[in-house]
Amino acid sequence: MSVPSHSPDAAVLEHLTGRSRGLYSWITSDQVALLLDRDGLLRVQAPGDLDVEGELIARVRRQEGVFHLITAPGARVWVNRQPVEAADLTHGDVIEFGEQGPLSRLRIYDERRRPHPTLVEMLSDALSYLRTSRRPLLARLPRAAGLFLGRFLGNGALMFRGLVLLGLVALAALAIWQIRADRALRAQYESGRFQVEALASALAEARREAIRPGDLDALQDEIGIRLQLNAERLDTLEERSSAATRVISTAAGSVAFIQGGYGLRHRDSGQMLRHVLGAGGNRLMLPNGQPMLSLEGDGPVAEVQYTGTGFVLAETGLIATNRHVAVPWEKSAAMGFGGDTMEPVFTRFIAYFPGRADPIDLVVRGLSDSADLALVAPAAPVELPPGLPLAEAAPPPGLEVLVMGYPTGLMSMLARSGTGFVEELRGAGITGFWEVAARLAGEGLIWPLASRGIVGQVTPALVTYDAETTHGGSGGPVLTLRGQVVAVNTAILPDFGGSNLGVPVARLRALLNAPTD
Structure with missing residues (x-):
């Protein structure tokens, strides 16, 4: 091989395996001298160095600008995959x-090839300058930055690797951000989708219970019989107890018919x-029977409608009812909780009292976390009926009780309204x-029904009765x-002879004494 015109300064063996x-x-x-120790480590021994442990495998001499490799007797060395006894490197x-x-790979450094400092070494040198220079800090900072940037930009290979590394880091950061954004978007979409499906299901259920023209036709045919049965039932109740008659007539005005409607808001x-x-202004339906809903829909707000009962609490200005009447969407976990996209809101929440033509807008004032109880109140100042007093203790088993309310909602009141009113509608x-x-x-036709029963069982959590x-x-x-309230009606047990459940009055007192909004 040819001899370079410049003398090499040094060589280094970079070990690859x-x-x-x-x-x-x-x-x-x-x-x-190059020696191998018993562990396979290559060691270098220069003249004058202390003895190095290992077996001689080769010698390297620098002569006239060329590094010559001479293999030791009995040793085996390959250069570029060729076995050699001597070779110019x-x-x-x-x-x-x-x-x-x-x-190992041989790298020779001379006037043409110089070893370059690493990025860490460049940063270390710049920091050392900052720590040791006696110049003012404001003068040291730009000089240290210039020292680092000058060396970094002057090292093409290192600069290229640095830029590649920065590019990879940027790509990795972008990929991580995109993955997280996709996950967040997917979670938001799934949350919204579940909420929409829950609302659509509730709408489909409410639609099955809605009043249709055919229902009024059938109701008119049956209304005479149903009205007669209800009248006979009330007559029997009045005959059995004048006290019950007095309680019903006194309490009825304080028992509210609650109507609610709610939907989903982005x-x-x-x-x-x-x-x-769709065409003709008809609401489009999905194959599963549920309505098609959209935030960009051109139809009316998707509103789930329901009814319930409440009663005024004496001397409080508050109305007691069930929690599932005050926050009805909690019955559907997908619609009420964990929704990052949409939230359930009331479209209307009102109460009618017997003898009053105008409804009262309601707002929620308190919710029980341990029982199916809630307190609501008029949204604006209004005079409420006198209200019902609370009993001091839970009722004993065997006590006769009256349950008042609006079972079956509008249909029950329509059945009691008479043929003339139904025909008018x-x-x-x-x-x-x-x-x-x-x-x-x-027309003054909102009036609660009353049923009579016997308390069967009383626990701190529930009162069971057969009304x-x-x-x-x-x-x-x-x-x-x-005429004292001993429980708030909450659920029915149709599988157990029509038994019903109520929340004991003690739980209602606890909610009244808790802080309210």
Whole structure:
């Protein structure tokens, strides 16, 4: 090979394999011995160095600008995959030292090739300047930055690797951000989808229970019989106890018929979820029977409608009812909780009292976390009925009680309204949830039903009794024959002979004494 016109300054063996992997052996003398120890580590011994443990495998001599490799007797060395006994080495040659030694690459540094400091070394030098220089800090900072940037930009290979590294870091950061954004968007979408499905299911259920023109036709045919049965039932109750008659007539005015409607509102935009209309303005339905809903829908707000019962508490200005009447969406976990996209809100929450034509807008004042109880109040100042007093203690088993409320909601009151009123509604085509209630109130036809029963069991959590009621009666008062509230009606047990459950009055007192909004 040709001899370079410039003299090499030094050479280094960069070890690529074996126990020496990642290490460097510098050759800075004109002659060095290369030895392998028993662990396969390559060691360099220059003239005058202390004895180095290991077996001689080769010698390297620098002569006239060239590094010569001479293999030791009996040793095996390969240069660029060729076995050699002697060879002239050049920059980049790959040398394998025996069966147990490392595979190493030779790098020669001279006037053309110089070793470059690492990025860590550049930063370390800049920091050392900052710590040791006697110049003012404001003068040291730009000089230290210039020192680092000058060396970094002057090292093309290092600068390229640094820029590649920065690019990879940026790409990794972008990928992580994109993954997180996708997950957040997917979670938000799933949350919103579950909420919409829950609302659509509730709407489908409410639609099955809504009043239709055909219901009014059937009701008119049956109303005479049903009205007669209810009248006979009330007559029997009055005959059995004048006390019960007095309690019913006194308490009825304080028992409210509650109507509610709620939908889903987008948290960010404030848009309400609406029905999607098709040709002719008809609401589009999905194959599963549920309505098609969208925030961009062109139809009315998707409103779940329901009814319940409440009663005024004497001397408080508050109305007691069930928690599931005050926050009805909690019955659907997908719609009420964990929704990051949409939130359930009331579209309307009102109460009608017997003898009053106008409804009262309601707001929630308190919710029990341990029982199905809630306190609501008029949204604006208004005079409420006198209200019902609370009993001091839970009722004993065997006590006779009265349960008051609005079971089956509008249908029960329509059944008691008479043929003339139903015929009027049918002729006018009035079947809407809110419109029917307003007409009933205007005609003075909103009045609670009362049923009589016996307390079967009393626990700190529940009172069980056999008075008849059904859905719509939730939140009604359970009264003694003295007119005192001993429980709040909450649920029915149809599988156990029509037994019903109420929340004991002690739980209602606890809610009254708790802080309210």
